[in-house]
Amino acid sequence: MLRVEHLTKTYQSGGRTLTVLDNVTFELQAGDTFAIVGPSGSGKTTLLGLCAGLDRASSGSVSLNNIRLDTLGEDERAAVRNQHVGFIFQNFQLLPTLTALENVMVPLELRGAKGAGRTAKELLDRVGLGQRGHHYPTQLSGGEQQRVSLARAFANRPKILFADEPTGNLDADTSETVVNLIFDLNREAGTTLVLVTHDAELAARTNRTIRIRGGAVVADTMSAATSITAPCQHPL
């Protein structure tokens, strides 16, 4: 489902080259759940962005559903994201001018899908917000906004779901509800899940975790207690 090979990302800063990701390689199968953990500034978000086709790598390649993202233009990658990828963000990232229902409809409408309203309504029902569809984001609590965001992420029946600190802005109880929903929906849809998190408990619920430090993978842990220590630069 997701193949990352020798992925490196560098930036030019103040006349010197800054390596944010250094030769990262891994592969995920359909239905895998996968966590990326590490301290702030370690390159987690950069790795997630490159995997999702939100940015271009300096070297290496990313294949998503057997599509090489590094060979595509921005609009082609946008089309891939729309068809195969779902996103959940720490700050929910709902459009403030649209209602909850309309926010869920956006990915469907962008691809011109028919019956967007009906599908969005079903998804809102699934996340327990069927009655709040006409509310604007500002009228919803943080947990509710994240559930809307979750419904939107699944609107296109994505093959892979990227979640960036999905519980970072939520209290413990709400986090539990949202996390359960993420894993439930993931299981129901057979989606691959890629999580970036600081939360060790949340990472532990995935079947594989990689730890990043200074742009390099320093640990790769399978839930079956298989552990491979760094450097990890080859497909597992």
Place this chain on the structure above:
Amino acid sequence: MAWRDSRRSRQRLFLFMSSIVLGIAALVGINSFGDNLARSIDEQARELLGADLTLSWGKTIDRPTSQFLQTMGRARSYEASFASMTFFPKMGGVRLAQIKAIDGGFPYYGNWEMQPALAVNTFRQAQKTNRRIALVDDALLVQFGAAVGDSVKVGAINFLIAGRVLKTPGQAAIATTVAPTVFIPAKLLPKTGLVQPGSRVNYKYYYQFAVNTDVDALVKRIDPRLDKAGITHDTVARRKEQTGRAFDDLTKFLNLVAFVALLLGCVGVASAVHLYVREKVSAVAVLRCLGASGRQAFLIYLIQTAGMGLMGAVLGALLGSVVQLYLPQVFGSFLPVTVSTAISWQAVGQGVATGLFIAVLFALLPLLVIRNVSPLRTLRSGYEEDTSQRDTLRWVVYALIVLFIVGFAYWQTKNWKLAVGFTGGLALAFGVLTGMGRLLMVLVRRFFPVSWSFVWRQSLASLYRPQNQTLTLIISIGLGAFLMATLYLTQNLLLGRVAFSASGNQPNMVLFDIQNEQQAGVKALLAKHNLPTLQEVPVVTMRLTEINGHTAEAIKKDTALHIPQSAFSREFRVTYRDSLIGSEKLAAGKAPHLDNGMPYISLDKDYLARLKLKLGDTLLFDVQGAPMQTIVGGMRTVDWQRVQSNFLVVFPAGVLEQAPQFRVLMTRVPDTKVSATFQRDLVVKFPNVSAIDLGLVLKTVDELLDKVSFVIRFMALFSIITGLLVLASSVVISRYQRMQESVLLRTLGASRRQILQINAIEYLLLGALAALSGIVLALGGTWALARFVFEAPFSPDFTPLLIVAGTVTALTIVIGLFNSRAVLTRPPLEVLRAEG
């Protein structure tokens, strides 16, 4: 702290302060131009008159007075001027023109601008040799494609055109549009056969005195004698004062137009500072946590905006100083003197002070919020109670803004009524545009088209999104469009009014100065060209000598009477009949009639009011030497716009039949070709008879309005560009929010095209709505003008309005997209980066 805090936002702060640059530039430009013009008028005052003194009269003066006039001055020139037909035989063109028969060395100061320059000398020699030489205004030659070396027929004589007159001293070039002039040697005037009994001729002497002569004192000494003889005078000081006052009024009016541009910029400043403050609220909360008082926090941002306001004002003043270099070209043909340009430090100082003050005043409104920002915000991001509460200081700022606008308008007009009217009008325009903007947002929300495509719905939603700029843009761009559209509509209204009077079977050509013995011949000529005689009116010239037994002198002494002296100096052209005509309505009393041999005359209602007269008052007229006692027997309202022979005074039939008189005939020509052929025949057979063709009037009005509206359009441009600058800065300021949205949409899979479409449609809607709001306001305003001022039917031409709407909308889209292009190029990864 203010300096340090602004480090990362200086570029943006300056951008929104740039909204005031054009307003200040317009103010400084106009004021500098006004100062330069006043100085140039001072320097070239004598050239305005071309002499030290001019004396003018219209009626025959007695011999002693005539001899007295010929003893004054070191040098003098004589001029007789009147309107007459001119004929260009080579091209066959005929037109009514001003004929000036001159004898002497006029102008004594300043020069005739002439092609070739030597033609002035040729003309002066011709005055002595009686050579048939004429100098002709450029406008007239251009109209008929005539050139120096061709001939022009004035009355019975053919003159050789020796020079093309580009500018006469003291006369603005625009004057030739209204009445182009042909200058001929005075000694040849009798041979033209144009001056007949009853002809309206104005005579003038131009005097040059020895250096150091106190002309004003001289005039004061001889004034009673001149007054008695009906001679009016014009001195350099008086002309300077009149010209200066006229242009002072003009620059003040244009200053008010420039001030509107500045106010628009200030609306932009207030809106931008509002957004800026919203972004800074968390920083303020941190400062409050660290112990800063509300006042300290407020001052930090007040100093920032004042600093940027000062920069904007200085930049505007610089730009204005450059703009004023080009203003003499904009005013071009309106200027009676050559304006030399120099920087007016007074105008620059005033502009900078005005800009700084008003920018701070408008920025105060959103800045006041900072005083109340709670430190609690550092802990609770959703805390909003501190900034949402009502603040009484806001009303103080509103009052200050209104006071400043009224004060500024008063400073310009020195008239409280006008100042309050200007502020009220402005408030009304702002109010209507704000109302339309709000209505639009409510309508979009209520009738949101849920079935439309996502791209359209997203664009529409942007109109009322949080921190939207809809109102600001509708006000600023709408006001600019309003000014432009009003100009077009008013111009068309005035033209339409003239054209309307020519519709149907109304007369469209007036023939006047027809002597009694020519009457039958002219009618026969009309018949020969198959033209009808629609109206035939006798005209008798006379002067008023007594009102209710009081002479002009008595009335002048008795200030309690308040009767204007002009009543006695004017030559009345009077007709006689017993009934009213189509263009008249009886307002009071009766139609002209005879009662026991006493003529009861009828006066125009407004003129009666101007002379402070009432029904039953007695008026004594001097009918070319014969006194005639009359009683005011009625008053009429007269539609002066109708092409009819309208009169201030109408006598009854039966008293003036034997007086020296001429006739006016009215006809209707079907087209310009027939009109030209007929006028050619007329000028050949009856050279003293003049024809006014409505087509020519229309053309003249059109040219005049074109030139006037160009100046105002130039000023309106400042408002439009300010509106677009406000648009550009508000797009840049709200770019962060747009970027967030667009990046999110791109993350969710939107293509560049879709993002571009969403942005383009939003700007299309904003631009079109702003333009339409402005046009609706202009339609309302012009309708009111048509209904209450011009009393004319209002049927606007929508083509220019569509052009205004299209241009404003296109500019809005282009500027909007240009400034938001960064949204399209940002990688979607930013959506993750924004997470912190």
